[in-house]
Amino acid sequence: MLYINGEWAPSRSAREFESRDPASGAVLGQVADAGREDVAAAIAAAEQAFPAWAKRTAYERSAILYRAWELMLERKEELAQLMTREQGKPIRMARTEVGYAADFVLWFAEEAKRVYGETIPSSRADQRFHVLRQPVGVAAAITPWNYPISMLTRKIAPALAAGCTIVVKPAEQTPLCAVETFKVFADAGVPAGVINLVSSSDPEPIGDELLSNPAVRKITFTGSTEIGKFIAGRAAEQMKRVSMELGGHAPFIVFPDADPVRAAKGAAAVKFLNTGQACISPNRIFVHRSIAETFLATLRERVAKLKTGHGLADGISVGPLIDEQALTKMQRQVDDAVSHGADVLVGGEQLKGGAYEGGYFWAPTVISGVTPEMLIYREETFGPIAPVIIFDDEEEVIRMANDTTYGLASYIYTNDLSRAYRVAEALDFGMIGINDINPTSAAVPFGGVKESGLGREGAREGLSEYLNSKVLGIAL
Known part of the structure; x- marks a missing residue:
């Protein structure tokens, strides 16, 4: 009606x-x-x-x-x-x-x-x-x-x-x-x-x-x-x-002074929220080379434990994508990344049959070795795929984070207060979570640049x- x-x-x-x-x-x-x-x-x-x-x-x-x-x-x-x-x-x-x-x-x-x-x-x-x-x-x-x-x-x-x-x-x-x-x-x-x-x-x-x-x-x-x-x-x-x-095409930046385990847990929580179908979802996860191994191990472990299925079933943390077109986009981004040398650490495929029959389910996915020539580096994913990019210095990662036409949300993990302010001021985004995966509330302005x-x-x-x-x- x-x-x-x-x-x-x-x-x-x-x-x-x-x-x-x-x-x-x-x-x-x-x-x-x-x-x-x-x-x-x-x-x-x-x-x-x-x-x-x-x-x-x-x-x-x-x-x-x-x-x-x-x-x-x-x-x-x-x-x-x-x-x-x-x-x-x-x-x-x-x-x-x-x-x-x-x-x-x-x-x-x-x-x-x-x-x-x-x-x-x-x-x-x-x-x-x-x-x-x-x-x-x-x-x-x-x-x-x-x-x-x-x-x-x-x-x-x-x-x-x-x-x-x-x-x-x-x-x-x-x-x-x-x-x-x-x-x-x-x-x-x-x-x-x-x-x-x-x-x-x-x-x-x-x-x-x-x-x-x-x-x-x-x-x-x-x-x-x-x-x-x-x-x-x-x-x-x-x-x-x-x-x-x-x-949005949110960067999630983990600096070498951050706790890589805490950062990986935060990344997993916000990336797969609403099956990744959120405009503030992290789309490019930048991790400093010195802590990348620990970060990736934790992220891989957390994502592998995520349970996908109908949202009314017990213990489900990842639901379906909205339609067939979304599934096609996930497959295209993964195939392109792999063809350019990326590694699929977890997931990377559509879930079919049994409890998934008739639905639009994609396995929660982690991809490492992501580089700028890959489609997933440039294109908003809007799905349950976490691409990880390694960086070496602060100026480099700020430049990579800002290298997008989007400017909605971004995330920083660091225990250095000076760095937190310095990087937050340099990022061209309307909302920035500093060691925080939910920088939103009805009481604060929501929007981008x-x-x-x-x-x-x-x-x-x-x-x-x-x-x-x-x-x-x-x-x-």
């Missing part, structure tokens, strides 16, 4: 599409397949609802978000179970994501009451300047499948807190997660037209309407750099506000993305 103007309804064409379990291929349900007319109706509903929602007090908007936070936590297990079936991540990780999604709702429930203006002194005695912060208007959000609930709340919550209305197009792979998330907001008392959901199996006409409709004043997108560039270019035709969280995006989500900056500044110059 679509959710437009406060009502659940089929698409105007009555078309539907299937949602499937990537671990088995089983059909989970049928979802309304929106067309361009449905999206236009959703935008019109959001436009009509905007003036009244924008005029609500910050405390009123905050109260509704608080209620949504409470409901999301009450339904945590139900949401997590659905996420594991539809997206594939192990149930423990799905529960963590629902908690993370709720964190954004709580954070912006609080930040809704902190949209502050400003008074600026004038050079004239008879003049006063005041700055107001006002909602941009109707926002459109396009969300990904890899974090199918938290990426919704990270966009919906700040939009609502700022006083915007929103139309959301979720990933076609995870529409059921979006439906259940919208039920949380609807049951929390969000007024009709303020939030609208348009699921579709064909994103092109949906995106075209969102980008060409002049009522939409803000586009927020999480996904590939290629699609993000296209959306930003189209949005520029009407000077729509944009925020983009795009691809270069071709990894524009703007920030979360934190105070995440609210500012949905606000315009208006100057009042008053002559006395």
